[in-house]
Amino acid sequence: MAAVPAVDAEGSVIFSDLGYNGIHEEDDKYGREMVSQPKKETSKMDANIWRLLPDHLIERVLPWLPVPSIVRSQLVCKSWNSMINSRLFSHYYSEAYFLVEREPWFLVFPKKHENLGLAYDPLENRWINLPFNFLPTESRAVATAEGLICMIPKANNINSLYICNPFSKSWRVVPRPPGLLKFFFLVAGVVVEKMTRSFKMVLAGSELVSGDIDQFVLTAEVYDSETNCWMRSRSFLVEAPVFPWRAISHGILYCVIGQAPWNIIGFNVHNGSWFRISAPMPALLTSVKLMDHKGRLILIGGIGNSGITTEIGMWELNEASVEWMKVGGLPKEFCDGFLMSLSRRFACVGHGDLIYFTSKKYPKMLVYDLSTQSWNWMQCCPELVDPHLHIFNGFCFQPRLDM
Template identity: 30%
Template sequence: MARSLFILSFSSLSLVSSGPTMDADLELENYMSSLMESDKSWESLSASYSGSKDIERKHVSEGNNGVTVSMVSLDSILPDDILDKIFSFLPIASIIRAASVCKVWYHIIHSMRFIWANKLPQKPWYFMFTSNEAAAGYAYDPVLRKWYNIDLPCIEKSNWFVSSSNGLVCFMDNDSRSRIFVCNPIIRDWKRILEPPGVVFPDYSSLAISVDRSSHRYTIVVIKSKQVPDDFSQWDFSIHRYNSERKSWESSINMVLPGWRGGDESVICNGVLYCLIHSTGVAGNADLRHRLMMYDISVTTPHVSSMLVTKPVPCSLTCGRLINLKERLVMVGGIAKYDKPDIIKGIGIWGLDAGEWVEVARVPHRFFQGFGELDDVFASSGTEDLIFIQSYGATGLLVFDMSQKQWKWSAKCPVTKRFPLQLFTGFCFEPRLEIVS
């Protein structure tokens, strides 16, 4: 739809001094189509985006039967605010290509007139790590159904912790759990955050970031969990919050969880931190396996009692993935067999509404079988209306549209599995041009 509108906007506004316009319109449409459908790598797209100041606009001066045809530039007819509106219908990759067409478009897209607040919400992209060690991979655009070869800044290994929000992605190393970076993977802007307080080598950690869409200020939360020495039933549990405006860590909370430990899953929705805690199999809670813990991070004076709000998950799960969809908490979970809690029999999606779990959907059997041999754990993330689900053992990527209740497979990833122990994982992020770390 966006592509059709873009091409239509140009072909319908072409003016001819004399003679037929069919060939001129066709040439322009073919030119724009080739621009939109180019299989360039993301690096070449970014290069043309950043270096397009010297590119002149294209003029067509030849038609059928020797008749001279002159194309009147679109920007000479339409005011900039109308051009802004046309650009607002384009996916992010097409906007970058449009900036390479001519100087005028470049300056419109880069100037303050092109306000992102007027941009229609972007469909999230999914970055898939295709190496067990290096942080190499491809990003999938569900609108154009294309994969782009992107080099992520900062991150060194694919097993790092990742969280994203409103265009920014946060990384934390998986060794000391103290090296934290924030970046925009589209424009490759990044910065390193101060090391968080607390234990340096926790047994379990999780990472969450929340970015304010209007002010671009952000909050980072790191949760650390470490076993109390010589007592497997007791686990130290701490929450550490970073404020980007003050550039400092604030309001650390420390407590002991009897019979429960932290995990690697957390998310922030509407000012509330949600995280999954795991049963240690003692203290009579061996059958519960998971619970949801909630804590209001907006409180100015944190207190342990304000975070002692836990809720059971809707059913026995092999794993759970917490997702922020338009400030609503959504969980994607592997549904465990009743008598074999480590065996997955399906995948469900639930939303938390007014403190109660509401089942949204379950992966249809034919799609569930499409994963092949699915382990009891898998990768899943999402934003806006899209949820991505991926098996660690293959490159198949399943996409669920919450608004349309529609399932579909992504376009085939350009990387295939080369050896049996090769693992794949990933995360989603919203592609944005204007936000910086």
């Protein structure tokens, strides 16, 4: 999918600020260890510096900027707009993309806004609009990877899927695989090849074995962008249906099956094989979520007795020792304030270093940084009436211009 960054002629809302940058608190009623979201400092460069800089150097500098800055740079002048839309710039951008660590955005889709996503940019500390009205029909997102979003049309009579980039507004029609609607709980993922920028899309689900309520068959359909074909995996018999909590890590789609004490199943997207994770699950888990942390699988779970969450823990799968190693958590004293509902349930989504958390009845979101092991408060976007509900359909999204 060739991608060229674009700005709407009508002054689109691609990077329009929602007019809310959050509340910055120096202290929090639950303790000083809870670090607040810092304000981002921006400094203005002398215009003379940029005016005297040769075009070939500007062409090498701009690809290192964050995506919003690159898109806004198109409005500087016609020559910059032409430069950013050139193939050479796309080549430089691809080179720079893998050399700069970029924090993932948090992307949600409010139900009251059709064809509109809301994304939180942690670098600029603001919410922005991402319109999806460039797609032929209203669709829902099911997976993201490297700037691409897999969308399934809401109308069942449309026999196609879309893979799109909301920044370039480029999209590709993908034929819907046969038997998709038979799946009991759909699990989706996208794997992008680093060198070729080709991708594989996997749609997996479980089907009830006729006459036996304790037997389900896991099946996956894998689409290859290079061959434009779907391949169906071998079936894998399990004792419970697959749940929508999943993560893609190192080309493996991991998903959760059943309820407590839960099991985790892996699917190798490249060779089409299923396997079980044999590492014993951590004790006293009340809930399970999965995420990828730079090629390593992270398990996020509630901890407590009798199904009541009193702590939130995080573990990394150690494949060599076949065990879950604890890498962080939210202490009990903070959970008492954050988990305010009677059910004490929370939701989260994460990728890379960042994990976004919400809980019922709490007005803010929590963000955990695995690299610094720090917790930050993040004010929810006013457009999200129920952030806890929206995060169940939310994604960590890595903006990218060259896909």
